[in-house]
Amino acid sequence: MTTLTFPLSRIEGHARVIIEIQQGEVLSAHFQATELRGFEYLVQGAPAEQMPVITPRICGVCSTAHHVAAVKALEDAYEVTPPPLALKIRELLMLGQLIQNQATSLFIFTMPDRLGVSSIFQIEDHELGSDETQTRIATRALQVRKAGTDLIALAGGQFIHPIKAVIGGVTSGIETEAAEKMRNYLEAIIPMAQELFDYYWETSLELGERLGTWGDDQPACYISAIAGSCPNFYGNVLHVTSTDGNVCTTFPAKDFRKHLTYQSTDYSYAGQTSYEGEVIRANSLARINMLYNLGTPQADKYMDRFREAFGQPAHALLLFDMARGIELVYALERATEILSEPLNNDEVAVPYTLKDGEGYGLVEAPRGPLIHHYSIKKGLIDQAEFIIPTVHNNLAIERALRVAAERYITEEWVDMELEYAVGRVVRAFDPCIACATH
Amino acid sequence: MKTFAVLQLSGCAGCEVSLLNADAWIDEYKLLYMPLVISAYNVPDVDILLVSGGVRTDEDLYNLRRAVKNTKQVIAVGTCAISGGIANLGNRDEVRKLFLAHQVERPHVPRLLPRSHPIDTFVEVDRYLPGCPPTPDLFMAILFDKPDFKPARTVCQECGRKKLKDMRPKHLLGFQSGEVLPDICLINQGYLCIGSSTRGGCGAPCTRAGHPCVGCRGPSNAFIEKESSAWFDSIQRVFASMTDIPPEEIEAALRSPQLALFLFQFSDYAGTDRPPRQKEKVL
């Protein structure tokens, strides 16, 4: 037996892919998460109130999603409803997170795969010619990304581990002047983001042509906390679609155990989820498949273009990346809409009383639906569960890896394209290992 | 061009994300290794090695020791690498037991060490950049070694909130309790803010936004070479002078996990007899 080990890069966290082969036959393809910090254990005994500050530290990429999910779980337990203005500010937070994440995934993690380089920070001018669109991708990518982090900082106080969402609301509104400044700034970023995304689209088409495939895995079920029209990433209920694209189940966060089966493995610190025995997929493509439209002008144009080219539901792997670009444009546009509304004119928080019990908090994080579940005894966390989008994707990642391995491994040899294919497959799902293992 | 590399051990990648926001380095430095953004699998010889995250697995330890061999300067960035940060919550005995139980079930992944360690338990560190994460400005200051960069001594100095004499709370409100009055010190409002003895330089984003400082940058220079109890005592003195909150209440709150993440680790090397970090090395 031959064991091939592929270290992974340009993803969040520590992971590798192990493929076992025997005489050209692929025996297994495993996606291994190799780190563990143990948040479900280490928060035990912490005062429940402190979870919104502790849990963002699960992951510096998805911190905003954890921050908001923690607050929502506690509000569920304490039975408090935050005022409408606080919800708007939290939606802004989630949009900032989406901008930041999709820009990072598109332009920093996966753009190099299109350009055949190891990093956008190592593109030498001569590699790509000196054409304006091709040079300084790194600078512009960082600028678009920063629009997201600046928005998180404005709405959340701090851009990596935000602090402004508190039980019952947010600590403060956003001053009109600051909101206007941010809106103008984001409006200036939109064309830059579109330009980069257009270039990304083009180079993706070239890649697909060169490879002769867009990632030919079988159709899958999808899971997301948004569906229909005009999404709100603040999150509401979960939806699952069957392989033909129709929504087959809708359920609240607290019922996730009735529908999703979790399994741990002995070869990875991250587990895997399935839906009634089926492989499921979360993340951008799940949402784009489930949405009728996004509701902002430029994003909807991209959506139409996407539908025309790839249909609905779309299943090819590289389309996850394309879907991220549509969402990037959407998030920028939607944020400018919210920033035009008054954000400093009303109460931002309501009082609450501490209570023991259980709470569930759901948000649609960039990687898919994220649930925090706490049980609280004497004001302290007795048990905590983090239901992580990457974990929903783990089976789908392994299935797709096997398809890639079978494509590039023959009895004669291993095609050198396999190494790149492994990277592309994993990055399409934009996994987050720190979250998946927590 | 100077070269640098970023080695990420067990952390959350927040330090790396913050570094990405300090984008001015891309014109001055060549980044040779940082798996988050570059496909490169070995740390090459570099001028500066930034290390984030704590040493949690045997693989972390091996990678760390191998990486420092060929580097001119080692900078520990972020609280995890310096003192354990959030991971230290997992060093509580009852939690460690659970960790180790996990261990038995998974033979194919790196072994977890019995506890998480700061990196200077194993290798020499030239500079320290605390923060969870350090802000982009702090990253710039340490990479470019700006002599004119003078961080504020404490978070209070950067916070801009006024300490009032005649507003003395009788009890703590905890950390979150709805709306916060603007411009007035959070201690006056009954919040457990520890900005008075926490190292400045972050620009006080948390307290400005209305959330108490949780001390992620560690003790200010006045306390950094002392045991953590000195930091702890100083916070208590501030509360005694500004509030009528019973000391037991403060003491109990200071020991809560959220603060324990940062408060009790910076100056104590749990389980070792190494000398304290010199303040000159800490930005």
Ligand code: SF4
């Ligand atoms: S110090 Fe904070 S931001 Fe940096 S890796 Fe640790 S938890 Fe993340």
Ligand code: SF4
């Ligand atoms: S104690 Fe906290 S709120 Fe008060 S001035 Fe200092 S940092 Fe600001």
